[in-house]
Amino acid sequence: xxxxxxxxxxxxxxxxxxxxxxxxxxxxxxxxxxxxxxxxxxxxxxxxxxxxxxxxxxxxxxxxxxxxxxxxxxxxxxxxxxxxxxxxxxxxxxxxxxxxxxxxxxxxxxxxxxxxxxxxxxxxxxxxxxxxxxxxxxxxxxxxxxxxxxxxxxxxxxxxxxxxxxxxxxxxxxxxxxxxxxxxxxxxxxxxxxxxxxxxxxxxxxxxxxxxxxxxxxxxxxxxxxxxxxxxxxxxxxxxxxxxxxxxxxxxxxxxxxxxxxxxxxxxxxxxxxxxxxxxxxxxxxxxxxxxxxxxxxxxxxxxxxxxxxxxxxxxxxxxxxxxxxxxxxxxxxxxxxxxxxxxxxxxxxxxxxxxxxxxxxxxxxxxxxxxxxxxxxxxxxxxxxxxxxxxxxxxxxxxxxxxxxxxxxxxxxxxxxxxxxxxxxxxxxxxxxxxxxxxxxxxxxxxxxxxxxxxxxxxxxxxxxxxxxxxxxxxxxxxxxxxxxxxxxxxxxxxxxxxxxxxxxxxxxxxxxxxxxxxx
Numbered sequence: 437x438x439x440x441x442x443x444x445x446x447x448x449x450x451x452x453x454x455x456x457x458x459x460x461x462x463x464x465x466x467x468x469x470x471x472x473x474x475x476x477x478x479x480x481x482x483x484x485x486x487x488x489x490x491x492x493x494x495x496x497x498x499x500x501x502x503x504x505x506x507x508x509x510x511x512x513x514x515x516x517x518x519x520x521x522x523x524x525x526x527x528x529x530x531x532x533x534x535x536x537x538x539x540x541x542x543x544x545x546x547x548x549x550x551x552x553x554x555x556x557x558x559x560x561x562x563x564x565x566x567x568x569x570x571x572x573x574x575x576x577x578x579x580x581x582x583x584x585x586x587x588x589x590x591x592x593x594x595x596x597x598x599x600x601x602x603x604x605x606x607x608x609x610x611x612x613x614x615x616x617x618x619x620x621x622x623x624x625x626x627x628x629x630x631x632x633x634x635x636x637x638x639x640x641x642x643x644x645x646x647x648x649x650x651x652x653x654x655x656x657x658x659x660x661x662x663x664x665x666x667x668x669x670x671x672x673x674x675x676x677x678x679x680x681x682x683x684x685x686x687x688x689x690x691x692x693x694x695x696x697x698x699x700x701x702x703x704x705x706x707x708x709x710x711x712x713x714x715x716x717x718x719x720x721x722x723x724x725x726x727x728x729x730x731x732x733x734x735x736x737x738x739x740x741x742x743x744x745x746x747x748x749x750x751x752x753x754x755x756x757x758x759x760x761x762x763x764x765x766x767x768x769x770x771x772x773x774x775x776x777x778x779x780x781x782x783x784x785x786x787x788x789x790x791x792x793x794x795x796x797x798x799x800x801x802x803x804x805x806x807x808x809x810x811x812x813x814x815x816x817x818x819x820x821x822x823x824x825x826x827x828x829x830x831x832x833x834x835x836x837x838x839x840x841x842x843x844x845x846x847x848x849x850x851x852x853x854x855x856x857x858x859x860x861x862x863x864x865x866x867x868x869x870x871x872x873x874x875x876x877x878x879x880x881x882x883x884x885x886x887x888x889x890x891x892x893x894x895x896x897x898x899x900x901x902x903x904x905x906x907x908x909x910x911x912x913x914x915x916x917x918x919x920x921x922x923x924x925x926x927x928x929x930x931x932x933x934x935x936x937x938x939x940x941x942x943x944x945x946x947x948x949x950x951x952x953x954x955x956x957x
Contacts, residue, residue: 720941
C-alpha cells in the first residue's frame with residue numbers, strides 16, 4: 437500500500453485522521469489512516485471509511501480492530517486441535533437423520549447426492565476462507581468473521597455503498613442467528629423424543645414430547661447462564677465420549693441385523709425391495725443433507741484461532757473427507773438395516789424386545805446421546821449471544837448504569853442479560869413444541885437458513901472479492917469464465933434447493949399438524 441501522505445508519529449499518537457488514496461485491484465479506495473499505532477497494528481495501515489458515510493467511523497473500526505487482533509492472539513490452536521474441532525462439530529443430530537435422508541432420495545440418488553453436496557459444501561468453505569485471506573492480505577488485517585468478510589467484499593467492489601456493506605454484514609449475522617436457534621430447536625425435539633422412549637421403556641412413564649420440552653427449559657436456562665465456556669469443557673469432553681460410545685453401538689447393531697436370522701430383527705435389505713430413485717421426497721433430502729453439512733458458520737472462528745491459519749483449508753479438506761465418508765456409509769447402512777421403518781433419528785429405531793442386555797444398552801445410548809445434545813445446545817447457544825447481547829446492552833443503555841448504580845451495575849447488567857437468555861430459551865422451546873416433527877424440522881432449518889450460508893453467500897463473496905483478480909483460478913488451471921460459471925451453478929443449486937426444500941418441509945409440517953394422532957406422541 438502507498439498513501440498520498442504519511443502521518444507523523446505525533447499525529448498518530450494524537451489521533452489525527454489524514455486522508456489518502458490507495459490503489460487496490462485497479463480500483464481506488466478512499467481510506468483513512470489509523471488513529472493510533474494500536475489501530476495500525478491491529479487493523480492494518482488503513483481503516484476503511486467512505487466519504488460522507490458516518491456509519492464507518494474511526495471508533496467503530498477501532499473497536500473491531502482490537503477484537504480482531506485478540507482473535508489471533510488468544511487461545512491459539514494447533515492443526516490437530518482444529519482437525520478434531522471440525523470432526524466434533526459435524527457429528528450431531530444431522531448424522532443420525534441421514535438414513536432417513538437416503539430413504540427420501542433413494543438408494544442410488546441418496547448416496548451420490550450426499551457425496552456431491554459434501555464436496556460442494558467443503559469447496560464453499562474454502563471460498564470463504566480464500567476471501568477472508570485475500571481481504572486481510574490487501575489491508576493488513578489480523579482476522580475477520582463471516583459478517584465482516586461480507587462488509588469488506590462489498591466495500592472493495594462498491595466503495596460508496598457503505599449502507600449496503602453494513603446490511604450485508606447484518607444479513608450474514610441474521611442467518612447465523614437463525615441457523616443456531618434452529619439447531620437449538622432441533623436439539624430440544626431430539627432430546628424430548630429420546631428421553632420419552634427411555635422413560636416409557638425403563639419405567640413405564642409416558643409423557644408427551646411437549647411435556648419433555650417444558651421439563652428441559654429450566655435446566656437449559658440455568659446452564660446458559662454460565663458465562664465462561666471453559667467451565668463447560670468437562671461437559672463437552674464427557675459428551676464426546678458419549679457420542680463415540682453411541683455410534684459404536686449403533687454400527688454394531690446394524691451389523692448384527694445383517695447377520696441374524698431372527699425375523700423381527702433381520703436387516704430390511706434381506707426382506708424389502710428398496711427404491712433406487714425417490715423424487716417425491718427429494719426436497720426433504722436436500723434440507724436434511726445441508727443441515728448435516730452446515731459447518732461453515734464455525735469455519736472462520738476456527739481459522740482465526742489457528743497458529744497457522746494458512747493450513748486451515750488443507751485441514752478442513754482432510755477432516756471433511758472423513759466426514760463425507762462417515763455420512764455416506766452411515767446413511768446407506770442405516771437405511772439398509774431398517775428400510776421403510778427408519779425413523780427421523782436412527783436412535784429411535786434402537787429396540788430389542790427379546791434381548792434384555794441389548795435393550796438396556798440401547799436405553800443407555802439414547803440417554804447418552806440426549807446428554808451429548810444437551811451439551812451441544814449450550815455451545816450452540818453461545819454463538820448468537822455474541823451478536824445479540826451487545827445491541828441489547830446498547831438499547832438498554834447499560835453503559836450508564838455505573839453512574840446510577842456504581843456498586844451494583846455489573847450485577848444489574850448480568851441479571852438483564854440472564855433474563856434475555858432465559859427468554860430466548862423459552863422462545864426456542866416454543867418453536868420446538870409447536871413443531872415436534874424432528875425430520876421436517878431438520879429439513880426446514882437446512883433448506884431455509886443453512887443453504888444460504890453454505891452455498892449462496894460464499895459464491896457471491898468470491899465473485900465480489902476476486903472479480904478483478906486475473907490470477908484467480910478454479911482447480912489451478914481454469915480462469916475467470918470457468919469459476920464464474922461454477923459459482924453460478926452452485927448459486928442456482930442453492931436457490932433451487934432452498935425453494936423446493938423449504939416447500940417440502942413446510943408441506944410435511946402441515947401434514948403432520950393435521951394428523952391428530954401425531955400431535956401428541
